[in-house]
Amino acid sequence: MPEVTKTLELRLVNPNAHKERKLCETREAYQQALQAAFDADCTSQSATNDVVVEYDLSGYAKNALKQYVPQLCSGSYDADELHDDHPVKFTNEGVQLDHKPQNALEWYVKIPHHDDYHLWIPAHVNPDQRDWVEAVYAGDAVMGESRLFERDGTWYLHVTATRDVEEQPVASANERTPIGVDIGEASLVTVCHRDESGSPVRPKLWADNGKAVRRLRKTYFTATRRLQKRGSERIAESYGDALWDQIDDVFHCVTREVVEYAESVDNPVLVLEDLTYIRENMDYSVYMNRRLHGWGFAKLYAQIRYKAAEKGIPVETVNPQNTSKACHACGEHGYRPRQATFRCSNDDCWVTEYQADVNGAINIADRYRSGESHRQNDRAPRQKAGDDDSATDGASLTGSQDSHADAEPQQVTHGTNAS
Structure with missing residues (x-):
């Protein structure tokens, strides 16, 4: 049975000031750790670990760096220098999804900040990929690496997902x-x-x-x-x-x-x-x-x-x-x-x-x-x-939220936006 892999896009609902600050801190720490490991020419995971261990990042982000930096230095990419801002990468177990269909905003994503702290943020799902997100949440698709980045003032999370698809004869x-x-x-x-x-x-x-x-x-x-x-x-x-x-x-x-x-x-x-x-x-x-x-x-x-x-x-x-x-x-x-x-x-x-x-x-x-x-x-x-x-x-x-429980809108759905 062949496997199909797709990148799923989730657009984070505008975070409040506290969560915005935490997301920026995560991005800054990640890019500093990436630059430091790259400058140290870390060609192995152990060498990368020796550098990034000092930074205030979750283990999921550090493990992603341990895989990525050796590819940059002497592996797949063999880069001479770093260009532009790199998205924050997390390994496959770092990000979690939750679904609250009774709420006006029904999808929530847990983003690691550091080992002892994470952020629950509501997110909009790309409507053309909703079936894939449902499959990931139901455990019928396997979540892979995820990438957090900001574009034009909006935060996005890209998640790779893989699932098996049966081959069928093509009929007109x-x-x-x-x-x-x-x-x-x-x-x-x-x-x-x-x-x-x-x-x-x-x-x-x-x-x-x-x-x-x-x-x-x-x-x-x-x-x-x-x-x-x-x-x-x-x-x-x-x-x-x-x-x-x-x-x-x-x-x-x-x-x-x-x-x-x-x-x-x-x-x-x-x-x-x-x-x-x-x-x-x-x-x-x-x-x-x-x-x-x-x-x-x-x-x-x-x-x-x-x-x-x-x-x-x-x-x-x-x-x-x-x-x-x-x-x-x-x-x-x-x-x-x-x-x-x-x-x-x-x-x-x-x-x-x-x-x-x-x-x-x-x-x-x-x-x-x-x-x-x-x-x-x-x-x-x-x-x-x-x-x-x-x-x-x-x-x-309706207002600012700081935790997963507080991030949920009122229990009763209203209008055409509920599903």
Whole structure:
């Protein structure tokens, strides 16, 4: 099974003055240690260690220098002098990721400052690499060396990651079997595809899992609100983390089964709705917005993408406009008398009532079959400039934070920025 390695980019949310100072101190100490070891012409790790051991750096940064400096002096690079500012490098165990999907800013990264001190800082993930970051966090991809640097006043962390990908025979778009994937409120995920004669076959719904997640989220919001009113912030935080871990377990179970479903189909391609359009089209009551925007669309999408990639199954996206309103048989618009029921308005159509989520999944697959699809890096032109992604761009922090616990925004998500 071949390995694929990619560099992942995380943009650190503007650190407060304290953390900014610590990041600058780390960078300055690293560059001083690098220059000193280079000037001493350290051609071995032991010689480099004798120099860098005196600097106020974490062991992860010192170990990275012990690998890098000998390459500069007489190894791969054989440099005559150092040019420009070098990013701070950390070995593979130095940086850690944490995920808080209940927060407006859901990703956090731990950056070593020195052996006895590290910084937890919220970060924006490159939306085109979210599936890889999910894989690293889930332990399905191996984190390698990371590099910390500042560019135009913004701090970035680049992390290398490696994972196995199965080789699959390459099939043309016409040869593939599109599997529509509908993610919703009632059924957590619904998949369906058509057979060679065009008839919908083997629909699969994860409705019970949807009920389980709704129950857990309701418990989360109710319990944490009560605990916060009592002033038990730490208990509320710990309790909320435990519930979200349970939701995450459900997500992993369902997305694994979605990919297994795809593996059972000849030349599959999983077809998802473009998150950009989904988020823009959500405009319900305040209560429903909180539920739907916090439903975890982006997390489910990312897990499906990276697990499909591990099996060599392609994933495409389509504009979801009207996929829930159109009849998959005749194309006429219909309506939902109930959440799980679609009713066609065309009296001449053989479809009278149909399972609504299955109808939507078939329409999603058909949209790919009609020739309309675009990969995740094909962003919609009307997306706001500077946004990471409509599903992952976080809200600004409410104030300064100095620790991992304090760095988390309010527990309840707000607006379209929560996922």
